[in-house]
Amino acid sequence: MSEQILSVNSAAIGFDDxxxxxxxxELRLREGEIVGLTGxxxxxxxxxxxxxxxxxxxxxxSISFAGAPLGDKARGEVGLIPQRLGLIQHQTVGxxxxxxxxxxxxxxxxxxxxxxxxxxxxxxxxxxAVGLQDKILTSVNSLSGGQQRRVAIARAMVQSPKLVLxxxxxxxxxxxxxxxxxxxxxxxxxxxxSILIVDHNPVRARTFCDRVLQLRGKRLVELGDEEQDATPAxxxxxxxxx
Amino acid sequence: MxxxxxxxxxxxxxxxxxxxxxxxxxxxxxxxxxxITLSRLGDASSNLRVITQEAWPPxxxxxxDRASWAYPPCELQTDWMCSPAVVGxxxxxxxxxxxxxxxxxxxxxxAAASATNLAPPLMAQSIRQLLAALRVLPSLIWALIFxxxxxxxxxxxxxxxxxxxxxxxxxxxxxxxxxxSREPLEVARTMGLPRWQVAxxxxxxxxxxxxxxxxxxxxxxxxxHGSVVGLVGAGGIGWYMQYYLExxxxxxxxxxxxxxxxxxxxxxxxVSLRIRRRFIEDExxxxxxxxxxxxxxxx
Ligand SMILES: Nc1ncnc2c1ncn2[C@@H]1O[C@H](COP(=O)(O)OP(=O)(O)O)[C@@H](O)[C@H]1O
Ligand SMILES: [Mg+2]
Numbered sequence: 001m002s003e004q005i006l007s008v009n010s011a012a013i014g015f016d017d018x019x020x021x022x023x024x025x026e027l028r029l030r031e032g033e034i035v036g037l038t039g040x041x042x043x044x045x046x047x048x049x050x051x052x053x054x055x056x057x058x059x060x061x062s063i064s065f066a067g068a069p070l071g072d073k074a075r076g077e078v079g080l081i082p083q084r085l086g087l088i089q090h091q092t093v094g095x096x097x098x099x100x101x102x103x104x105x106x107x108x109x110x111x112x113x114x115x116x117x118x119x120x121x122x123x124x125x126x127x128x129a130v131g132l133q134d135k136i137l138t139s140v141n142s143l144s145g146g147q148q149r150r151v152a153i154a155r156a157m158v159q160s161p162k163l164v165l166x167x168x169x170x171x172x173x174x175x176x177x178x179x180x181x182x183x184x185x186x187x188x189x190x191x192x193x194s195i196l197i198v199d200h201n202p203v204r205a206r207t208f209c210d211r212v213l214q215l216r217g218k219r220l221v222e223l224g225d226e227e228q229d230a231t232p233a234x235x236x237x238x239x240x241x242x
Numbered sequence: 243m244x245x246x247x248x249x250x251x252x253x254x255x256x257x258x259x260x261x262x263x264x265x266x267x268x269x270x271x272x273x274x275x276x277x278i279t280l281s282r283l284g285d286a287s288s289n290l291r292v293i294t295q296e297a298w299p300p301x302x303x304x305x306x307d308r309a310s311w312a313y314p315p316c317e318l319q320t321d322w323m324c325s326p327a328v329v330g331x332x333x334x335x336x337x338x339x340x341x342x343x344x345x346x347x348x349x350x351x352x353a354a355a356s357a358t359n360l361a362p363p364l365m366a367q368s369i370r371q372l373l374a375a376l377r378v379l380p381s382l383i384w385a386l387i388f389x390x391x392x393x394x395x396x397x398x399x400x401x402x403x404x405x406x407x408x409x410x411x412x413x414x415x416x417x418x419x420x421x422x423s424r425e426p427l428e429v430a431r432t433m434g435l436p437r438w439q440v441a442x443x444x445x446x447x448x449x450x451x452x453x454x455x456x457x458x459x460x461x462x463x464x465x466x467h468g469s470v471v472g473l474v475g476a477g478g479i480g481w482y483m484q485y486y487l488e489x490x491x492x493x494x495x496x497x498x499x500x501x502x503x504x505x506x507x508x509x510x511x512x513v514s515l516r517i518r519r520r521f522i523e524d525e526x527x528x529x530x531x532x533x534x535x536x537x538x539x540x541x
Contacts, residue, residue, distance in 0.1 A: 086426040089448055
């Protein structure tokens with residue numbers, strides 16, 4: 001019986017009480033589970049992610065994290081990978097990844113910019129895990145899109161979080177690069193981290209997620225196996241029949 | 243007759259023309275209230291002739307001869323290194339340097355505490371008020387106040403320009419900090435980091451290029467204004483100008499000092515502009531500066 005990490009209970013989500021974007025959200029994430037979130041653009045996927053991160057309060061209902069209210073989560077327990085990654089511009093890969101270790105820095109370590117040996121060590125390990133050890137002193141601005149995503153993932157890995165919220169983490173990556181990123185997320189989940197990942201491509205989401213949820217109208221629904229099969233693939237993914 | 247009044251009416255309907263009319267009438271009224279008359283301008287031209295005759299040619303002995311009356315006293319052996327121009331300009335640069343560094347050290351935390359994306363609204367608003375209050379008085383008035391408080395000399399200049407720098411730099415800085423993108427800050431907030439860490443490790447590094455460029459700009463500004471505060475006794479080259487102006491009226495030496503100042507200010511502006519342009523350019527960040535600013539970037 002694995003632990004329940006995130007639990008959203010009959011929540012309304014959005015910015016306007018009168019007209020919420022999503023209503024009656026029921027969402028449970030168990031330890032080590034990868035759950036996909038799909039839906040057309042502008043429907044509220046990012047808003048749902050930001051609500052689960054505790055950045056926006058739900059309009060009604062409640063969100064609990066590891067059995068307690070979301071607001072009580074400890075530092076570093078939730079990692080966010082925003083749509084545009086949220087890397088600190090003009091700083092090195094090493095600096096960006098090290099920031100994931102900041103939640104466990106003692107006050108004097110952060111006040112005097114003296115990361116502990118453990119913080120440096122785990123930063124190095126994470127950078128190696130995503131295969132960027134040659135780039136550790138390179139500015140993130142000079143990396144490719146796929147490499148930048150790796151940096152954002154490495155930063156989340158260093159947190160050793162219980163939950164990672166990844167918004168459109170695969171974006172418009174080519175299949176090969178996307179596969180590499182998916183493997184990294186899979187490794188993270190195998191270590192017990194739960195992952196909620198937005199992917200606008202339901203076909204791809206189905207290939208690597210344990211479950212896929214879809215936003216339809218104002219509802220969050222789970223795609224059953226049959227239903228998933230019935231979901232038409234995006235036309236661009238279909239090869240034209242000869 | 244009615245035609246003329248029609249034209250006048252159409253004319254007056256234009257807002258631009260009405261505004262121009264009102265402003266012209268006001269200007270004439272204000273000028274007469276200030277007793278400004280054309281005959282005064284005539285006086286000026288004859289005075290100007292006297293001054294130019296006395297000031298020209300500039301007396302560059304201010305660059306070569308020792309100023310035994312320099313304060314603080316100059317102990318160097320070489321005469322020109324103790325000349326009013328060199329001592330005064332050096333002091334002005336030193337005052338500007340100290341004021342900029344002190345201003346930066348004080349303003350950066352204040353700016354972070356008054357950026358609406360980093361600080362609670364009430365705190366942000368009240369610190370903004372404080373920064374605005376510091377900007378109300380120009381550095382010359384601050385200099386007058388500090389000359390009264392700590393006496394004549396460079397200390398008054400440093401304190402005066404620090405006050406103004408904090409107010410001015412603080413505003414530039416919180417605007418730069420508010421301009422950083424939302425996402426890195428949300429990453430930090432999701433981690434549950436306290437506000438000061440969000441500011442220090444996410445917002446400030448992201449804005450580092452503009453912050454450094456603003457600091458250089460403030461230094462340029464302080465060099466220019468550092469020449470003015472000397473006129474009220476707060477040290478620097480202005481003080482040496484004042485020395486020749488009153489009571490000696492040695493306009494040729496003053497002119498030489500003005501030329502020296504002009505050349506140095508232009509040189510500093512040029513150098514600073516070159517450096518700032520490198521920061522403003524997007525790519526790539528100069529590692530040298532980054533290490534000065536953030537010593538633990540080596541992962
Ligand atoms: N801060 C905000 N305030 C008000 N409305 C917002 C805000 N952010 C996003 N929205 C609106 O919420 C809707 C959903 O946006 P978003 O969650 O970004 O959609 P998605 O990620 O599914 O493309 C959009 O109509 C957007 O305009
Ligand atoms: Mg989105």
